[in-house]
Amino acid sequence: xxxxxxxxxxxxxxxxxxxxxxxxxxxxxxxxxxxxxxxxxxxxxxxxxxxxxxxxxxxxxxxxxxxxxxxxxxxxxxxxxxxxxxxxxxxxxxxxxxxxxxxxxxxxxxxxxxxxxxxxxxxxxxxxxxxxxxxxxxxxxxxxxxxxxxxxxxxxxxxxxxxxxxxxxxxxxxxxxxxxxxxxxxxxxxxxxxxxxxxxxxxxxxxxxxxxxxxxxxxxxxxxxxxxxxxxxxxxxxxxxxxx
Ligand SMILES: Nc1ncnc2c1ncn2[C@@H]1O[C@H](COP(=O)(O)OP(=O)(O)OP(=O)(O)O)[C@@H](O)[C@H]1O
Ligand SMILES: [Mg+2]
Numbered sequence: 001x002x003x004x005x006x007x008x009x010x011x012x013x014x015x016x017x018x019x020x021x022x023x024x025x026x027x028x029x030x031x032x033x034x035x036x037x038x039x040x041x042x043x044x045x046x047x048x049x050x051x052x053x054x055x056x057x058x059x060x061x062x063x064x065x066x067x068x069x070x071x072x073x074x075x076x077x078x079x080x081x082x083x084x085x086x087x088x089x090x091x092x093x094x095x096x097x098x099x100x101x102x103x104x105x106x107x108x109x110x111x112x113x114x115x116x117x118x119x120x121x122x123x124x125x126x127x128x129x130x131x132x133x134x135x136x137x138x139x140x141x142x143x144x145x146x147x148x149x150x151x152x153x154x155x156x157x158x159x160x161x162x163x164x165x166x167x168x169x170x171x172x173x174x175x176x177x178x179x180x181x182x183x184x185x186x187x188x189x190x191x192x193x194x195x196x197x198x199x200x201x202x203x204x205x206x207x208x209x210x211x212x213x214x215x216x217x218x219x220x221x222x223x224x225x226x227x228x229x230x231x232x233x234x235x236x237x238x239x240x241x242x243x244x
Contacts (some may be wrong), residue, residue: 001064003026003063004060004189006022006059016124022045031053031181032204032205035191035206042208050081051072063154079154082148084159085163085191088140089135089140094130095132099150102146102150103150110150123176124145137164137169154186158192161192163193173176174197189196195219199220203218207216207228
């Protein structure tokens with residue numbers, strides 16, 4: 001049974017149809033990629049899956065339950081967490097204060113040891129006294145992810161974790177995602193424009209275009225499909241294929 005799935009999702013925003021008949025499923029410990037051009041509806045789908053937007057048609061099932069009507073914080077309690085496209089961190093806090101605040105926000109409160117472990121797990125390089133305002137993009141992403149992992153989630157939704165990162169920084173994200181799935185059995189659904197990351201980590205990718213899934217399968221075949229190439233148009237698909 002998939003740990004997360006959605007069925008016949010349709011979403012309208014501002015009088016426009018943003019998602020149409022979207023179906024997807026993620027198995028335990030599976031890494032699934034979600035690709036598609038700008039404005040395809042990827043983040044909107046995360047809004048639906050995470051419960052930030054419950055004003056849609058169709059069903060979201062998580063861990064065997066219909067969570068379609070549950071708000072985001074209740075889905076977080078069940079173990080479904082997400083990151084946001086822009087790595088926004090609380091500007092007035094330090095790294096240590098942010099982790100402390102995350103610890104207090106969860107019920108039951110994670111142990112101090114758990115907080116140390118999550119910081120270590122994501123390879124947070126900054127000192128605990130570092131003001132969040134001085135963190136680079138990768139450190140911000142790691143800090144936010146550490147806060148979410150403290151909750152011991154079953155599924156993590158990552159919205160463009162590689163955006164704005166250099167090649168070696170993307171390798172760090174690659175490693176974190178692999179470890180989540182392979183060592184801890186956590187499922188990851190990852191939105192990414194950097195197809196080279198999806199080609200490395202995802203066993204399966206889905207491509208959204210204008211609110212509809214237009215292709216699904218292993219990255220090496222999906223990124224070659226004419227419909228996907230047409231949707232991306234100016235993305236160098238060959239460049240995304242590792243080992244070619
Ligand atoms: N609150 C809103 N009201 C009206 N339209 C919206 C709203 N939020 C998003 N949209 C529209 O929905 C469409 C899908 O947006 P979405 O952010 O889901 O795309 P995306 O695939 O995540 O794109 P990107 O790759 O640029 O992040 C876009 O046309 C966007 O303008
Ligand atoms: Mg988006």
